Amino acid sequence: MIQPITETIEIGGSEQPLYGPRSYQVLSGNDLGSQLLEISMGPHHPSTHGVFRMDVVLDGEEVVKLKPVFGYLHRNHEKIAENASYLASMPYTDRLDYFCSMTNNWAYAHAVEKLAGIKVPERAEYMRVILAELTRLVNHTALVGFLVNDLGALGTPLIYAFRERENILDVFEALSGARMMCNYMRFGGVRVDFTPDILKRITHIVDRYPSFLAEFEKLLVGNDIIMSRCQGVGVLTKELAIASSVTGPMLRASGVDYDIRKVDKYGIYDRFDFRVPLGDHGDVYDRLMIRFLEMHESLKILRQALKQFPQGGEHINPEVKLRNFRPKAGEAYGRIESPKGELGFYLISTGGNLPYRYRVRPPSLINLTILEDMCLGEKVADVIIILGSVDIVLGEVDR
Amino acid sequence: MKLDLITQNFPTTKWDEATQSLIVPHTDLLNVVDFIKNNPGFEMDYVSNVSGVDWLPKKEKVKAADGTETEVDKPGFLEVVYHFYSMKNRTGPITLRCRTENRENPIVPSITPLYRGAEFQEREIYDLYGVRFSGHPDLRRILMWDEFQDFPMRKDYQEPDDYEWEPTPHDEVLEKAKHHYSSDAAKS
Incomplete structure (x- = not known):
């Protein structure tokens, strides 16, 4: 017969069994006489998605203060654009958010068209919508991959995401000559027309994307580890989200129904039937799910756009003189719903061939305003996924 | 939108037809911003864009009554332009322009206590244009490094x-x- 072991050990002033369950008194950092620890996260760490640094003060593992530090990639894009002609800034907008060059191009073209009063032909509008929604697919797919990468699932889901992204980038390359630096939109239209082959390839991608999404969702959405790591972490309330000018999927994950495609109806977005998914809790899991739901809506728009795509027509307004482009004096603020949020361009013209003022309203930078509030009281490992769910690109933050 | 409601309540503001915006003196800025934030006709709960603009001093020809032209020095100033939208009512934008008195000592009240979203944008304008926002909780350089002296977005940089x-x-x-x-x- 085996005798039970009854030896005890004294821990923290109380007798506890040597083997078997013990009761511990949980001590907080201050009871142990510990000090706060200030650490610098980044800028040379892959989890910060570029050269981004966070000055974090920790009490044990809990964040008590966090200050984002950036500017390492600052090249004063606005000053360069103020010393270049209107058209010459178009390729530079690709370099802002290098994941979504098509939407960057569109936002800039949209602002200039507003400034100069340029009409866009219908065919070009359809091409822009198709490319913008493909860009949204690229961005959201890659973001989900990166976020899961931040959670510790190194590699595999990201490679799945990149495999699909590459198919879309192949179309962009066939169309514009570059995978990421597309430089494709022009004031009053786009640079080159779609060929039937391009349309066929896009249709092929749109047809097979749902099966990829189904596989990806099955892998990630109901996953226990992802749910326990993401749910209830980094909560952003509705009121704070509005007050801090957060836009894009992050705003909608907090439950605010504000999508510029619906509000402004720029381009031809009023012709499509799509819904705006909203989150309930505003945590990291909601932000992850919003991206999946938005991809489904993007596919819906793509199917309708491909169906309605006009047979003939101009791809660019022939009356626009792109060389020696001089809009009349005035100003315009044009904004579109880029995959990351509201991307706006504010232009002031004094009648010359250079913009007097060229300002980019970067969604990545402004969504970071609230990073500290989301991270306070969270564990240090969760800071990484909260940052990952914000979806930043440092080319746009630093400009 | 009932923009004349603002000009009635705040006679110091001036509607600028060319830019479709409201010029607000910096002494009245916070009152006007508070008004458009809370007045039920506006409810501008979202500041989308805050940008700085630099206007250099220039010489302007003024025609007198007898037909002679004289050159008058116009002082330069810095300008902060705000674009407000309403997420609740889905209206907007209302554009406000706040001008500083000069370019040497530019001070504009900060709207960060009313709108958190202006925090980084005001820091950026301070960094690149040198506009000092009074009442900003954390006014430091944001893109340039802390030791940098000048303001690179100014036109005479x-x-x-x-x-x-x-x-x-x-x-x-x-x-x-x-x-x-x-x-x-x-x-x-």
Whole structure:
């Protein structure tokens, strides 16, 4: 017969069994006489998605203060654009958010068209919508991959995401000559027309994307580890989200129904039937799910756009003189719903061939305003996924 | 939108037809912003864009009554432009322009206590234009490094003399070299 072991050990002033369950008194950092620890996260760490640094003060593992530090990639894009002609800034907008060059191009073209009063032909509008929604697919797919990468699932889901992204980038390359630096939109239209082959390839991608999404969702959405790591972490309330000018999927994950495609109806977005998914809790899991739901809506728009795509027509307004482009004096603020949020361009013209003022309203930078509030009281490992769910690109933050 | 409601309540503001915006003196800015945030007709709960603009001093020709033209010096100023939208009512934008008195000591009240979203944008304008926002909780440089002295987005910004010797200088580098050797930096 085996005798039970009854030896005890004294821990923290109380007798506890040597083997078997013990009761511990949980001590907080201050009871142990510990000090706060200030650490610098980044800028040379892959989890910060570029050269981004966070000055974090920790009490044990809990964040008590966090200050984002950036500017390492600052090249004063606005000053360069103020010393270049209107058209010459178009390729530079690709370099802002290098994941979504098509939407960057569109936002800039949209602002200039507003400034100069340029009409866009219908065919070009359809091409822009198709490319913008493909860009949204690229961005959201890659973001989900990166976020899961931040959670510790190194590699595999990201490679799945990149495999699909590459198919879309192949179309962009066939169309514009570059995978990421597309430089494709022009004031009053786009640079080159779609060929039937391009349309066929896009249709092929749109047809097979749902099966990829189904596989990806099955892998990630109901996953226990992802749910326990993401749910209830980094909560952003509705009121704070509005007050801090957060836009894009992050705003909608907090439950605010504000999508510029619906509000402004720029381009031809009023012709499509799509819904705006909203989150309930505003945590990291909601932000992850919003991206999946938005991809489904993007596919819906793509199917309708491909169906309605006009047979003939101009791809660019022939009356626009792109060389020696001089809009009349005035100003315009044009904004579109880029995959990351509201991307706006504010232009002031004094009648010359250079913009007097060229300002980019970067969604990545402004969504970071609230990073500290989301991270306070969270564990240090969760800071990484909260940052990952914000979806930043440092080319746009630093400009 | 009932923009004349603002001009009625705040007679110091002026509607600018050319830019479709409201020019607000910096003494009244916070009152106007508070008004458009809370008045049920506006409810502008979302500040989308805050940008700085630099206007250099210029000479303007003014025609007198007898037909003679005289040149008048117009002082330069810095301008902060706000674009407000309402997420609740889905209206907007309302554009406000707040001008500083001069370019040497530009001060504008900060709207960050009312709108958190202006925090980084105001820091950026401070960093690149040198506008000081009174009442900003954390007014530091944001894109440039802390030791940087000048304000690079100003229209009269001079690049620092960072000339380095080259064996065959031409074009821009030659200009830089000429400037460098004629300046005091080279003599010392």
